[in-house]
Amino acid sequence: MSEKRNTKVVTGLVRFSFIKVFNPEIDELTGEKKYSIQLLIPKTDKKTVSAIKKAIEEAKESGREKFWGKSLPKNLYITLRDGDDQTEEDEEKYPERKGHYYLNASSKTAPGVLGKDKLPMQDEEELYSGCYGYASINFYPYDKKGNAGIACGLNNIMKKKDGDPLGGRVSAEKDFEDIEVDDDDDDLFD
Incomplete structure (x- = not known):
């Protein structure tokens, strides 16, 4: 009988990207609806990084017991990626990954989503x-x-604070911060 392994992690403060937690999308590989999010984990958060790596090792052991036996498959896919090891093209598209690990987490059921x-x-x-x-x-x-491989399931998320939007989008306040508003402008329409 296999032992119960601890593969759950509650992260420290991470950055959210590619958020699909309210409306699922169709997974191209399986055709199933999935909720998902990409997490950017700062490399400086040693506690979270260590917990994730330990949980991945536990999941590998579960895989040995369930599927693989003594030796792991040669091309075992691990969902955790190093943002400093991106291709040049990806580095241009996703500069926010520098200095971070990143992973995609998904679930067939809607995650709990809390505000701060x-x-x-x-x-x-x-x-x-x-x-x-x-x-x-x-x-x-x-x-x-x-x-x-070793995949990552999404349980729940909680927003802590705002940040600069990714993907080139900026807030309306930022776009118009240099425009002065004069109360006399209202008189133009009288």
Whole structure:
């Protein structure tokens, strides 16, 4: 009988990207609807990085027990990536990954989404790529049709604070910060 392994991690403060936690998208590989998010984990957060690496090792052991036996598959895919090891093209597209590890977490069921007040988030616009928060995730092995690896499940997230939006979008306040508003402008329409 296999032992129960701890593969769950509640992260420290991470940055959210590619957020699809309110409306699932179709997974191209499986055709299933999935909720997902990409987490950018600062390399300076040694506690979270260590917890994630330990949970991945635990998931590998579960995979040995369940699928692989003594030796791990040669091309075992691990969801955790180093943002400093991107291709030049990806580095240009995703400069926010520098100095971070990143991973994609997903779930077939909707994750709990809390605001910084720890209450369920009502306004989906409050959660955007570039804001910061915490995530509850778990790691698990898979072996399907010759593809084997360690994936990351998404449990829940909580927004902690705003950040600069990713993807080139800026706030309306930022776009118009240099424009002076004069109260006399109202007289133009009288």
